[in-house]
Amino acid sequence: MTERYQNYVNGEWIDTRTNETFETTDPATPAEVVAEYQLSDGSDAEAAVEAAATAQDEWGQTPAPERGALLREAGSILADRKEELTELLTREEGKTHAEAGGEVQRAIDIFYYYAEKTRDLGGTVKSASGPRTNLYTVDEPVGVAGLITPWNYPIAIPAWKLAPALATGNTVVLKPAKVAPGVAVALFEALDEAGLPDGVANVVTGPGSTVGNTLVTHEDVDAVSFTGSGEVGHMVYDQATDDGKRVQTELGGKNPTVVSDSADVEDAAEIVANGAFGVTGQACTACSRAIVHTDLYDEFVDAVVAQAESIEIGPGDEYDMGPQVTESELEGTLDYIEVAEREGATLETGGGQPEGDRFGDGYYVEPTVFSGVDNDFRIAQEEVFGPVLAVIEVEDFEAGLAAANDVQYGLSASIVTDDHTEAERFVREVEAGVAKVNAKTTGLELHVPFGGFKQSSSETWREQGDAGIDFYTIEKTVYDGF
Structure with missing residues (x-):
């Protein structure tokens, strides 16, 4: 029997409002259907953004180590499901078992990494020029983040966008690629099981022309992170920056x-x-x-x-x-x-x-x-x-x-x-x-910045490591005269 997946919006697993679906198939045996997903439209994405916007203040005020504990628990749930997710990734995307297993483990490691980073979140203390003044900075979440991810690393890339966004107090809506969305949806299953509050993280499957476009243009989305083709990425960048959103794009390479x-x-x-x-x-x-x-x-x-x-x-x-x-x-x-x-x-x-x-x-x-x-x-x-x-x-x-x-x-x-x-x-x-x-061009450590020059990136914000945290936070300077 074909596995059937739903969208995750405001803490509930739901069908799309049109009740339309699409199927994924195994690239090794294309006649074999792997799973069925929701063919969402702009209204489904809008509902997810509204849920994220409603949840943002409370999640942003949650103590960072508490947010980290949820990420750590979600990582443990993913670890328990590693073999299952490895097989799903292989069947939908075509990677070898070893490659797929390595990618799933990377997603687990990313969740653990940012869970620990929550203990160090905060600002910096500086010396004031005058007496009786405390001078320091506070890092605050940007707000609602729209995440658009590709099929070629269908769990690692969603994880390295999602985990730092949640760790720093942002709420999110993710649109995974239609070709292989199963393992991305599994991230939200793990977060749900770990007890993530309603609306904090949402996933909506469907085409970029409707779901993705809504995330880029919706007035309640404050930041957009996109990985994909250069042609689409440049359009995403132009649309989002025209609306004053914070944007990072990671595109192609040669x-x-x-x-x-x-x-x-x-x-x-x-x-x-x-x-x-x-x-x-x-x-x-x-x-x-x-x-x-x-x-x-x-x-x-x-x-x-x-x-x-x-x-x-x-x-x-x-x-x-x-x-x-x-x-x-x-x-x-x-x-x-x-x-x-x-x-x-x-x-x-x-x-x-x-x-x-x-x-x-x-x-x-x-x-x-x-x-x-x-x-x-x-x-x-x-x-x-x-x-x-x-x-x-x-x-x-x-x-x-x-x-x-x-x-x-x-x-x-x-x-x-x-x-x-x-x-x-x-x-x-x-x-x-x-x-x-003396090393191959592929293969990335998760705790150092990743991004490109020229047409490979918007050259705005890097991903992973501390750079991932920087993208999802905004700094406030405080002069305290007490």
């Missing part, structure tokens, strides 16, 4: 790994392959460009091709790389592969859909490597969001750094080198919000 002439080729190929083909390349921080010194170029291409060809593709519960999430995502990847060949890139491996009984009608694509790529090719400039790697040859470190920066994005970047001077220069000069040395 992330490079520079391979220096001092690098170990096998190590570099493994680092690049892990960054390019992990989570089927469906990460905003995935490595899509390997920029390789000419002295190592041919050897590196052979090594990374071997890495790609060693990956076993299939359903996520058994294999190294799962399917793409939808047919449209698969078609988009295949279209980019065709474009790369037309532009003159050399297809070294992959480039098509695997054949065999285990693939059925699933949305599978082979890990793909192109050599002979110029940095102005579309395959080197535009986000593909699939397991496709462009290998670019450069004559020296200077050319490699220039190529790394010669894109409109600036999210994550890495270098593989044994030269400490090169590493230091790369970290200083690369135009990316995340810079790594």
